[in-house]
């Protein structure tokens with residue numbers, strides 16, 4: 001069986017440990033990690049994967065020490081301005097999911113600019129989860145639905161699973177076939193709880209800065225040999 005892979009979601013973890021192991025500041029790991037983002041985005045597209053969703057910063061990551069958050073935000077500023085043009089050249093559409101209003105206004109502007117600039121790219125979509133938390137996403141969706149019912153724009157009886165999927169931040173994007181988490185941790189850390197209901201999970205000990213396209217292709221190969229039963233027999 002060679003089931004095509006439409007969507008891969010990745011929890012890019014282990015930047016800090018990668019750096020600490022080398023006697024470097026954690027920032028060095030984040031820097032290297034950001035470079036891997038570009039390589040893996042191109043590699044996924046080359047493998048025919050239409051959607052790639054990367055967990056870059058969680059709603060819980062705001063609770064890290066201020067200097068680490070500041071450094072991460074500065075790196076983000078730099079990468080959004082300098083490195084993402086490369087993805088545009090590769091015909092990759094870029095979009096962001098998460099609690100946008102928590103980010104600085106200049107970062108929000110850069111995000112909007114990239115979304116606008118790449119909106120007609122059609123080879124693949126890179127969805128970046130930034131200031132993202134699945135529980136916040138679901139909470140917001142519940143509120144939106146409740147408001148519609150309250151206004152009389154939606155009936156209670158008409159609400160089904162599709163209603164919810166279509167109102168999440170990921171609307172219009174198929175659920176991930178594959179979830180990958182690097183760095184050996186085996187938890188979801190508030191990532192895509194609804195969307196990952198039937199995804200195949202892959203946990204690798206590799207720290208994100210060491211993750212390669214060869215490892216990605218190996219995972220895709222293993223996925224294609226697995227059988228997804230969706231509750232059936």
Ligand code: IPE
Pocket residue numbers: 012013014015016017018056057058061072183
């Ligand atoms: C992942 O690496 C990147 C972010 C969460 C921003 P970490 O910073 O979590 O690295 P470790 O897990 O501490 O090694």
Ligand code: IPE
Pocket residue numbers: 011012013014055056057058061185187189
């Ligand atoms: C999850 O990694 C978030 C991202 C990779 C952006 P964390 O390192 O923040 O998760 P925990 O704290 O190990 O659960």
Ligand code: MG
Pocket residue numbers: 013014015
């Ligand atoms: Mg971590």
